[in-house]
Amino acid sequence: MAELQLSVPLGPPRRARPWIKNLFGTPGNALITMFCVLALVLLAKIAIGWLLIDAVFTGTPADCKVGSGACWPFLGAKLRYMIFGFYPYEEQWRPLAALLLFLGAALVSMVPRLWSRGLLLVWLIVLIPALYILMAGGVLGLSAVPSSKWGGLPLSFMLSFIGLAAAMPLGIALALARQSDLPAIRVLAISFIEIVRGVPLISLLFLATVMLPLFMPEGVTIDKLLRAQVAIILFAAAYIAEIVRGGLQAVPKGQIEAGNALGLHYWLIMRKIVLPQALKKVIPPLVSLFIGFFQDTTLVTIIGLLDFLDTVRSALRDPDWQGIAVLEGYLFAAFVYFTFSALMGAYSRFLERYYRTTHD
Amino acid sequence: MTLFYDKRFRAYFYQFCAVGIVLIAGWLMFVTVSDNLAKQNIATGFGYLDRQAGFIISETTIPYQETDTIGHALLVGIANTVKVSLLAAILGTIIGLLVGIGRMSRNPLLQRLMLAYVEALRNVPLLLYLFLWYAILLVALPPVKEALELAPHVYLSNSGLVLPSFTFEKGAVFLRWAVILGIIAAFFIRRTALRRRIETGQPNHGGLAALLALVGPALALVIMGGVAITWEIPEAGRFRITGGLHIRPEFVALLVGLSLSVSASVAEIVRAGIQAINKGQWEAAAALGLQRSRVMRLVILPQALRLMVPPLTNIYLTVFKNSSLAIAIGYPDLVMVSNTVMNQTGQAIETIAIFMAVYLGLSVAISLFMNWYNGRVALKER
Numbered sequence: 130m131a132e133l134q135l136s137v138p139l140g141p142p143r144r145a146r147p148w149i150k151n152l153f154g155t156p157g158n159a160l161i162t163m164f165c166v167l168a169l170v171l172l173a174k175i176a177i178g179w180l181l182i183d184a185v186f187t188g189t190p191a192d193c194k195v196g197s198g199a200c201w202p203f204l205g206a207k208l209r210y211m212i213f214g215f216y217p218y219e220e221q222w223r224p225l226a227a228l229l230l231f232l233g234a235a236l237v238s239m240v241p242r243l244w245s246r247g248l249l250l251v252w253l254i255v256l257i258p259a260l261y262i263l264m265a266g267g268v269l270g271l272s273a274v275p276s277s278k279w280g281g282l283p284l285s286f287m288l289s290f291i292g293l294a295a296a297m298p299l300g301i302a303l304a305l306a307r308q309s310d311l312p313a314i315r316v317l318a319i320s321f322i323e324i325v326r327g328v329p330l331i332s333l334l335f336l337a338t339v340m341l342p343l344f345m346p347e348g349v350t351i352d353k354l355l356r357a358q359v360a361i362i363l364f365a366a367a368y369i370a371e372i373v374r375g376g377l378q379a380v381p382k383g384q385i386e387a388g389n390a391l392g393l394h395y396w397l398i399m400r401k402i403v404l405p406q407a408l409k410k411v412i413p414p415l416v417s418l419f420i421g422f423f424q425d426t427t428l429v430t431i432i433g434l435l436d437f438l439d440t441v442r443s444a445l446r447d448p449d450w451q452g453i454a455v456l457e458g459y460l461f462a463a464f465v466y467f468t469f470s471a472l473m474g475a476y477s478r479f480l481e482r483y484y485r486t487t488h489d
Numbered sequence: 490m491t492l493f494y495d496k497r498f499r500a501y502f503y504q505f506c507a508v509g510i511v512l513i514a515g516w517l518m519f520v521t522v523s524d525n526l527a528k529q530n531i532a533t534g535f536g537y538l539d540r541q542a543g544f545i546i547s548e549t550t551i552p553y554q555e556t557d558t559i560g561h562a563l564l565v566g567i568a569n570t571v572k573v574s575l576l577a578a579i580l581g582t583i584i585g586l587l588v589g590i591g592r593m594s595r596n597p598l599l600q601r602l603m604l605a606y607v608e609a610l611r612n613v614p615l616l617l618y619l620f621l622w623y624a625i626l627l628v629a630l631p632p633v634k635e636a637l638e639l640a641p642h643v644y645l646s647n648s649g650l651v652l653p654s655f656t657f658e659k660g661a662v663f664l665r666w667a668v669i670l671g672i673i674a675a676f677f678i679r680r681t682a683l684r685r686r687i688e689t690g691q692p693n694h695g696g697l698a699a700l701l702a703l704v705g706p707a708l709a710l711v712i713m714g715g716v717a718i719t720w721e722i723p724e725a726g727r728f729r730i731t732g733g734l735h736i737r738p739e740f741v742a743l744l745v746g747l748s749l750s751v752s753a754s755v756a757e758i759v760r761a762g763i764q765a766i767n768k769g770q771w772e773a774a775a776a777l778g779l780q781r782s783r784v785m786r787l788v789i790l791p792q793a794l795r796l797m798v799p800p801l802t803n804i805y806l807t808v809f810k811n812s813s814l815a816i817a818i819g820y821p822d823l824v825m826v827s828n829t830v831m832n833q834t835g836q837a838i839e840t841i842a843i844f845m846a847v848y849l850g851l852s853v854a855i856s857l858f859m860n861w862y863n864g865r866v867a868l869k870e871r
Contacts, residue, residue: 151595157782158596165598313504317511327852328845329810331824336845339837343525344518424614431616431817438617455628459621463613470612 193453203454204461207444211461214280214440220272224283227263230256231286239476241483276354280435282465284354288426288436292361293369293419299362300369301408305399307370308377318370325367330428333360338432357429365422372414376407413484416477420470438462522838529835537834538563544829546821548737559830566826567847573740573822574812577747578805584748585755590785592760603756610753615746616814623742623818630738636730642722644730647738654734655718664716667706674702739820743812751808758800762793795866802859806852813848823847 153159183198193200213221234256238248264283267273279287306318325333337360341351351359380403388398430439441462445455526533538560546553550568553561591603610618627647631637636646644651657664678699685691710716723733766789774784815822827844831837 151597154595161594161596161599165596165602168602311500311504311507314507317507324845324849327849329813329824329848331813331816332841332845332848335824335828336841339831340841343522343838345521345525420612427614427616428814431814438614438620442620452628455624456621459617459624463617463621466614466617467609467612471608474608474612 190449190453193450200454200457203450203457207447207450207458210281211437211440211444211458212281214284214435215278216280217272217274217278220266220274223263223266223271223274224279224281227260228283228286230263231260231283231290235290241480276352279354281440282437284435285423285426285437288358288361288429289419289423291358292365292426293422296362296365296369299366301373301404303366303370304373304377307374322367322370325364326371330360330364330425331431333364334428334432336360353432354434357432357434361422361426361429365418368418369415372411372418373407375414376409376411377403379410380406409484413477413481416473416480420473420477423469423473424466437465526838531835533839535839537836537839540834542830544833546826547819548735548740548821559834562826562830563823563843566821566823569820569826570809570812570815570822570824571851573743573747573815573820574809577744577751577808577812580744580748581751581804581808582755582801584752586759588752588756589759589763592756593763595781607753607756610749611757615750615811616817618749619742619746619814619818622745623738626738626742633730642733644723646730648730649735649737649741651723651730652734652736653723654721656721657716657718659717661716663710664707667710671703671706674706675699678702737820739815739818742818743815743820746814747808747811750811751804754804754807755801758797758804759793761800762797763789765796766792798859798863798866802856802863805859806855809851809855810848 151158152162179198181198183196184201185193185196185198186201188202190200190202193202209218209221213224216224234252237243238252262268262271264279264287265274265276303318303322306314307322309315309318334357337356338353341356341359345351384402384406385398388402393401426436427438429436430442435443441458444450445458523533539558541555542557542559542562543555544562545555546562546565548569549565550572551565553565588603588606591599592607594600594603630645630647633646633648636644636651639645642653676699679696682693682698686693721733723730763785770788770792771784774788775781779787812822813824816825816828819825823844827840831840834840
């Protein structure tokens with residue numbers, strides 16, 4: 130029987146084709162290729178012309194007004210403002226340190242091999258308090274900076290990261306409640322999840338800024354940043370709940386039954402048996418969700434918080450530069466968002482591969 | 490205490506506690522809110538909807554004047570929201586379908602180009618794109634004083650595109666019915682032709698007859714002089730252009746931004762849908778001698794479309810909710826009109842409740858419609 134087996138498995142025919150044939154194989158294909166090349170050349174010509182050839186590299190706003198290309202001095206002059214917002218100028222090493230510490234720690238935490246309870250504790254006990262002290266000050270000889278002065282990139286990261294981290298336990302609880310056998314709890318969870326998912330984020334942000342003060346007893350005020358953060362947490366929790374529910378449903382029912390047969394309590398079954406399996410399955414979609422939330426935090430500009438997009442926009446409106454560097458500002462912001470989102474996207478794809486090869 | 494070891498009792502106890510906590514929290518909130526409102530002298534209730542609005546809405550899909558009620562102004566906002574999200578969904582789906590097919594092309598250059606398109610759109614926030622498109626429109630187009638006259642009485646400036654518009658003098662009702670009848674007739678001709686084709690194998694698919702039925706009645710009505718229209722010609726004044734149909738840059742920027750973001754998501758779904766189709770389908774179709782493009786159109790896409798319906802539902806829900814970003818560039822959608830109403834009347838709670846209810850209601854409606862459609866096109870297991 131051995132001679133009947135194929136030595137080479139039959140692949141799809143496209144693999145066998147050389148790339149030149151794929152580019153020019155048929156008249157139609159050749160036409161498409163020509164068109165693509167034309168589009169690319171045109172795009173490259175515009176980009177290089179604008180970014181380099183016609184660009185103004187040094188000088189004042191007046192020079193930029195005359196030139197037709199990109200205005201690099203704008204970036205130089207406004208970079209610190211765009212990244213740190215109204216944070217006191219002499220103290221800006223603090224948000225920079227916080228940003229670097231956060232990014233470095235996040236980078237280390239992205240290695241699946243290092244995931245452990247210890248890492249979580251380091252984040253909770255060391256990193257988050259350290260980041261907060263760096264930003265807020267008031268102790269250790271650091272001058273206090275009120276949260277109304279925080280802005281720019283650190284704020285964007287803070288809103289999305291804390292939003293998702295704090296929403297995680299809430300989202301898991303909601304997912305469990307939605308799967309619960311107790312009808313009243315299930316109905317409460319479903320109503321919360323579906324209401325939040327049925328309305329736009331901006332309406333929750335409005336709700337938080339306009340209505341939260343009305344809900345508070347007299348004399349109690351919450352600052353604007355915290356209100357937006359609460360809205361983002363609630364919003365994220367509903368979406369996390371749906372993702373986690375997908376993971377919960379993917380865990381075979383036999384696992385719960387086996388736990389029951391061992392006489393384990395509901396919470397013990399969930400904590401020790403079901404959730405570890407379910408959460409592992411949903412890590413890649415959760416990372417994708419994080420990309421979405423990182424982008425969605427831009428919505429806080431609408432309610433007047435100084436996130437990164439907002440500091441870029443107010444840099445554009447600076448009287449010295451008004452109307453000169455509009456495109457430059459937005460493209461710089463787009464570049465920053467693109468870099469972080471694309472990196473996270475690559476990480477999400479890496480995780481998917483990692484789980485495909487190391488599990489099941 | 491032994492009662493607590495009873496599983497049934499414990500279930501009731503937990504549920505009672507959960508509902509109780511929610512109710513108490515709700516009641517406490519209600520009390521503090523009414524207390525706070527009473528102190529600020531804001532009346533509660535929806536009576537304010539009947540008051541005169543008194544503000545201008547720059548773009549109206551349904552007729553509106555400053556003297557209309559606030560309730561009517563909110564309706565205008567809803568109509569604007571629906572208009573822009575509907576158009577964006579349609580445009581975005583068409584672009585996304587093409588891009589998704591391009592992503593699956595055997596031409597490596599086209600494939601990479603489409604990948605770059607999708608990545609560029611998905612990795613940058615929609616809000617940033619809206620600001621960018623809006624800024625580009627405002628910077629690139631000349632001010633109203635120097636408006637470009639593209640064709641006679643068609644003006645393009647940074648306040649938008651102004652076209653001659655027309656209104657029906659007579660025959661509007663007849664024309665509408667002629668068009669509706671034409672659509673119904675064309676639909677039935679196509680269906681009968683398709684059935685005949687399946688039964689007999691004759692190649693006629695009724696396209697020509699259907700086209701005739703579609704435009705015939707309306708055309709006949711126009712030729713016989715049953716319809717009269719009056720044109721409204723825009724005139725360029727010193728500071729603004731009056732009359733005609735006005736397409737504003739806010740609307741264009743929002744429509745472009747939403748459509749492109751929809752198209753990127755649709756492209757990814759189309760790709761996933763096509764990839765999910767069994768390779769055997771490609772091979773079987775190729776063995777029958779079909780060209781690659783026809784295999785895609787006649788064999789793969791019809792099967793893939795079916796798989797795409799549930800994820801498409803999510804995209805349409807998202808674009809509908811994302812249309813609320815309109816407020817950032819000043820397109821008067823529901824949220825922006827509500828915001829104006831809130832600032833004018835101080836009735837924040839009622840207004841937010843209204844627009845959340847509208848979003849929720851329309852989201853549910855979209856879900857129900859798409860579920861119905863999904864049920865129709867889903868593979869019937871026999």
